[in-house]
Amino acid sequence: MTNLRLRPGLGDLPVFRSAPAGAGGIKLDSNELAFGPLPGVRDATADAVREVNRYPDNSGADLTRRLAETYGLPVETISLGPGSVGLCMQLLQITCEAGDEVIIPWRSFEVYPTLARTAGAVVRAIPLTPAHKPDLVAMAAAITDRTRLVFVCTPNNPTGTVLGREELERFFDAVPGDVLVVLDEAYWEFVGDPDALDGIAYVKERIRRGRHNVVALRTFSKAYGLAGVRVGYCVSAEPVADMLARVAVPYAVNTVAQRAAVASLACVSELRTRVGVVALERERTREALVKWGYEVPPSGGNFLWLPLGEASEPFRQHCLDRRIRVRALAGEGVRVTVGEPHENDELLAAADTFPAGRAFNGKVSTSS
Numbered sequence: 499m500t501n502l503r504l505r506p507g508l509g510d511l512p513v514f515r516s517a518p519a520g521a522g523g524i525k526l527d528s529n530e531l532a533f534g535p536l537p538g539v540r541d542a543t544a545d546a547v548r549e550v551n552r553y554p555d556n557s558g559a560d561l562t563r564r565l566a567e568t569y570g571l572p573v574e575t576i577s578l579g580p581g582s583v584g585l586c587m588q589l590l591q592i593t594c595e596a597g598d599e600v601i602i603p604w605r606s607f608e609v610y611p612t613l614a615r616t617a618g619a620v621v622r623a624i625p626l627t628p629a630h631k632p633d634l635v636a637m638a639a640a641i642t643d644r645t646r647l648v649f650v651c652t653p654n655n656p657t658g659t660v661l662g663r664e665e666l667e668r669f670f671d672a673v674p675g676d677v678l679v680v681l682d683e684a685y686w687e688f689v690g691d692p693d694a695l696d697g698i699a700y701v702k703e704r705i706r707r708g709r710h711n712v713v714a715l716r717t718f719s720k721a722y723g724l725a726g727v728r729v730g731y732c733v734s735a736e737p738v739a740d741m742l743a744r745v746a747v748p749y750a751v752n753t754v755a756q757r758a759a760v761a762s763l764a765c766v767s768e769l770r771t772r773v774g775v776v777a778l779e780r781e782r783t784r785e786a787l788v789k790w791g792y793e794v795p796p797s798g799g800n801f802l803w804l805p806l807g808e809a810s811e812p813f814r815q816h817c818l819d820r821r822i823r824v825r826a827l828a829g830e831g832v833r834v835t836v837g838e839p840h841e842n843d844e845l846l847a848a849a850d851t852f853p854a855g856r857a858f859n860g861k862v863s864t865s866s
């Protein structure tokens with residue numbers, strides 16, 4: 499306790515905790531890429547390290563220009579941030595004052611409610627559908643005069659489910675034009691479904707029609723394997739990007755991160771190969787689990803969701819006993835990242851020997 503004049507209510511916020519670094523074992527708890535950084539990143543970052551006595555380029559001009567070229571967009575529509583979570587915070591800061599409402603699907607990315615509450619906003623969490631997808635119809639219906647921001651996550655973390663193009667477009671058209679919607683596509687590169695909505699192409703098309711209220715978030719943390727350097731980006735209409743720049747923490751994206759991202763963008767075919775390996779492993783792992791009676795929603799990400807309900811924490815412990823770290827959300831489910839083939843084999847061996855796995859499964863799937 500302290501007598502300092504701190505903001506009230508902060509004591510209720512959860513502290514974000516990551517697994518202890520270097521704890522060893524098989525790390526399938528944070529949706530990181532199993533492979534190291536793409537070719538060229540090591541040299542590019544080694545060069546960048548020599549310059550870290552200087553502040554970074556705050557505009558991230560080189561990376562911004564390369565992203566703009568990649569997507570055929572003006573540089574003014576691209577905002578860089580210290581991971582896409584940094585941009586989530588900025589999006590909240592440009593929209594919300596104390597008491598304003600933020601709509602999120604739930605379960606979804608655990609960071610949304612904490613950041614929204616940090617911004618002073620009131621969180622309206624809309625339960626997922628029985629198919630473990632964000633309930634876009636209910637989310638649209640929940641919008642009120644107080645709503646300032648809506649988060650949509652596809653593939654949804656932690657359930658992996660991908661929202662269809664049509665349902666997304668219907669949703670965006672149902673949202674009032676003055677309410678900002680954030681389409682979080684952190685796992686977009688893994689989706690691989692040609693019918694899935696490409697959020698950046700969609701935002702670009704909307705901007706052309708003068709509609710500014712949907713923005714797309716992507717990150718270098720997942721498919722690009724750069725979680726450790728913290729860089730993500732937002733594609734939005736220019737007035738939104740302009741506001742995001744005004745609330746940005748100066749120099750938030752460091753030189754090493756900028757150079758690593760630029761080097762990664764040059765490795766398109768290598769990226770495709772890796773993403774393909776992950777997708778194959780994801781399907782192989784899922785098929786085995788489903789065959790054994792586990793409920794596992796189809797996933798478009800580099801992870802799978804096992805809605806084990808009360809068996810979630812025991813499953814986590816069972817995996818940990820075999821030195822496999824997975825992410826359990828007590829009473830709800832377990833999220834397992836797709837790792838290298840031998841790691842997925844270990845995970846499957848653990849699932850195969852989990853006594854309660856199949857028995858628990860049918861029970862929870864009806865209640866979720």
Ligand SMILES: *Cc1c(COP(=O)(O)O)cnc(C)c1O
Pocket residue numbers: 529580581582583584607651655682684716717718719720725728729730
């Ligand atoms: C991992 C993840 C991110 C990425 O966060 P970074 O800050 O870019 O590392 C964003 N959204 C979701 C849903 C995620 O799972």
